[in-house]
Amino acid sequence: MGDSPKVVRDTEIMSDQHPPLWLCATCGVEYSPAVTPPAQCPICEDERQYVPATGQRWTTLDKLRDTGHSVEITQVDDRLWGIQAPGVGIDQQGMLVQTDEGNLLFDVPGLVDDAAIDTVRGLGGIRHIVASHPHMYGVQSAWSAAFDDAVIWVAEADAGWLGHRPDAVRTWSLPFDLLPGIHLGQIGGHFPGSTIAHWADGAAGKGVLLAGDAIFPTPDGNVTFLRSYPNRIPLSPAVIRRMADHVQHYSFDVLFNNFGAQAGPDAAAIVARSADRYIAWTSGANDHLT
Numbered sequence: 001m002g003d004s005p006k007v008v009r010d011t012e013i014m015s016d017q018h019p020p021l022w023l024c025a026t027c028g029v030e031y032s033p034a035v036t037p038p039a040q041c042p043i044c045e046d047e048r049q050y051v052p053a054t055g056q057r058w059t060t061l062d063k064l065r066d067t068g069h070s071v072e073i074t075q076v077d078d079r080l081w082g083i084q085a086p087g088v089g090i091d092q093q094g095m096l097v098q099t100d101e102g103n104l105l106f107d108v109p110g111l112v113d114d115a116a117i118d119t120v121r122g123l124g125g126i127r128h129i130v131a132s133h134p135h136m137y138g139v140q141s142a143w144s145a146a147f148d149d150a151v152i153w154v155a156e157a158d159a160g161w162l163g164h165r166p167d168a169v170r171t172w173s174l175p176f177d178l179l180p181g182i183h184l185g186q187i188g189g190h191f192p193g194s195t196i197a198h199w200a201d202g203a204a205g206k207g208v209l210l211a212g213d214a215i216f217p218t219p220d221g222n223v224t225f226l227r228s229y230p231n232r233i234p235l236s237p238a239v240i241r242r243m244a245d246h247v248q249h250y251s252f253d254v255l256f257n258n259f260g261a262q263a264g265p266d267a268a269a270i271v272a273r274s275a276d277r278y279i280a281w282t283s284g285a286n287d288h289l290t
């Protein structure tokens with residue numbers, strides 16, 4: 001991707017502006033540039049996350065880079081790449097999907113750097129950015145700015161969680177095709193606007209579901225669903241049924257969460273089976289076993 005005009009602006013992005021963009025040191029989510037950081041991180045104060053016992057801390061992109069953090073990009077499958085910033089935020093892994101009509105970054109690390117920008121440019125850049133839910137906003141404004149103001153799609157139901165709302169943000173509420181072969185759906189559950197991306201051409205045409213942590217692979221080869229993962233807060237049987245029914249609309253063989261964990265092959269059947277198990281336990285059908 002030869003884009004010499006962008007180099008000047010990227011240099012600006014790579015160095016903290018004054019005032020700088022603030023990142024919550026715990027969740028890695030960005031907040032609007034300001035001279036001083038916000039008083040609180042609403043995302044961490046919510047019952048789905050946590051403020052560490054040591055208290056709220058803030059950082060910036062420069063501080064993260066100065067302390068040795070960097071972005072790592074690894075190939076996961078054909079036309080699918082994982083993008084991670086180890087030690088930043090909750091160690092989430094974004095997924096870059098390459099298509100002939102432009103690329104999607106689904107879930108966003110809390111860091112961007114020059115090397116990552118160069119690598120992603122070589123993979124075709126980024127046209128659309130989608131976070132599965134507010135914990136995954138990361139530094140989406142910085143990634144967007146580095147790629148020609150790539151559109152940042154935010155589920156309207158969750159837009160109130162945005163700590164920074166650059167002009168590139170567009171909200172959505174009805175499911176739609178983001179790119180040929182890539183469909184965005186609002187599965188809800190973990191957050192009302194929890195979003196999944198179905199990539200029909202993924203997994204050699206058998207289909208991939210990028211599920212954020214709406215649906216979460218477990219060590220026994222199944223998946224689970226929670227309102228809060230760190231605090232282990234469950235969801236109701238009715239919500240799990242709704243989520244499982246939503247997923248039945250898609251054909252997919254492999255499911256990825258926002259940490260690079262996967263379920264599959266035959267992930268659609270795994271989700272259906274896991275939903276039945278979850279519902280049995282949360283509805284009381286198994287209470288005689290406890």
Ligand SMILES: [Zn+2]
Pocket residue numbers: 024025026027028029041042043044045
């Ligand atoms: Zn936070």
